[in-house]
Structure formats: C-alpha cells, structure tokens
Amino acid sequence: MQIDGGCHCGRVTFVAEIDPEQVSICHCTDCQSLTGSPFRVTVVCSAEQVRLTGGTPKLYTKLGDNGRPRQQHFCGDCGAPLFTSGEGAPGDWGIRWGSIRQRDQLKPRRQKWCRSAVRWIDEITGLPARPGD
Template sequence: MKIDGGCHCGAITYEAEVDPEKTAICHCTDCQRLTGTAFRVTVPAPESNYKIISGTPKVYIKTGSSGAKRAQGFWGDCGSHLYATSVGDEPKVYGIRVGTSRQREQLVPRKQVWHRSALHWLPEFEGKTTIEEQ
C-alpha cells in the first residue's frame, strides 16, 4: 500500500510503500515518553520503500537498556515524530509513525508489542496478537 504524509507544519513530507498488515501498537516506555501518551502506532517500511520528499528531519539517537541504538527522526520546529530506525550500516527498516500518514485510517494495528509495559488503565485491544516484549 502506498502512503504519504509528513510533519504537523508540513515542512517535512514523505512517501512509502508499506504492508498495512504489519501495523502495530507499541507500549514500550520509550514510546510512551517520546509521544507523551500511552503508546505509539507504527508501520514498517524497508529503506528502499521510504523516501523523504521535502525537508530534513533532525535525528536523536536513543540507546536502549540492551545497548541497541535507535535513530528517532523528527522535525524540530513543530516537534512531529516521523520514524525510528536502526543505527549503523546494515539495511534499515523505518518504523513510520502512523499518525503522520494521510492514510492513517486504513493502517489498523494487527498486533501489540511490549504489552508488559501497557498502562493498566488502557482498555484491551481485543483481537490483536499480543507480544509481551519484542
């Protein structure tokens, strides 16, 4: 499925080819803190299928408790989080933030990851595959 989108103010735009069946809810504490809310919804796109059309995101490198590094792409002026990806020379997969896509209504989450960190007051998302970690 082809998607396109961008940051809140429109300075950064992108297009990508994604498999909507791979859309997921992430409950990890990093996603909670980075979004300022209870979870984040992401759809992956291989590097070859993700293209920034305009603008240049700022990148923040987060080192997880495992030592793995993740590049968090965002636009510094309006604060929109656009993606996360690995750091290094290996082929990248971009975790596109579904809320930045114009097709977000069609990107229905199929699974939940890091469910062990889900906030207790959230309703259960029934019918979704649940993975306690990732």
C-alpha cells in the same frame, strides 16, 4: 500500499510503499515518553521503501529498551515525530502512524512491549465520549 504524509507544520514530507499488515502498537516506556501517551502506533518497512519529498528531519539517537540504538526522526520546526530507524533490524524504518495521511486505513495487527502497558488501557472504551470538543 502507497502512503504519504508529513509533519504537523508540513516542512518535512514523504512517500512510502508499506504492507498494511506491518502496523503495530508499542507500549514500551520510550514510546510512552516520546509521545506523551500510553502507546505509539507504527508501520515498519525497509529504508528503501521511504522517500523524503520535502525537508530533512532532525535525528536523536538513544539505546532502546532492547539495548539496540534507535534513531528518532522528527521535524526540527514543529517537533512532530516522523520515523524511527533500526526498528527491528538496522535497515528497518518505523513510520509514525500520526504522520501518515492514510492512517484511517491502517489498523494495528499486533502489540509489543505489553509488560509496559498502562493497566487502564483496556478500560477506555467504557469512558464517556463526545464526537468533538
């Protein structure tokens, strides 16, 4: 499936060819800290499947919870997370779900690092909800 997207301010943009079956939810503590939310949704592909079409992201490198170095790619202007490299292997990239324009078509197929999941995550479907605010 071909996708496209970019950061919140539009400075960094991309196109990619992905397999929709490779969408996952990560509950690791790094994803929680980097997103300010209980989990992050990512689609994994090879680096060759991603092409930047505008701008260049900034990089931040840190050892992940699994001990491997991970590069976080984000917009230097708005700070929006775009990619991670070294997702499952050195040549793998993870495209951040929120940066993808076709995200409504990409349903997660698996979850990982569930030992770090917040205890209340399964209870949110019962909370009062509004269509807008």
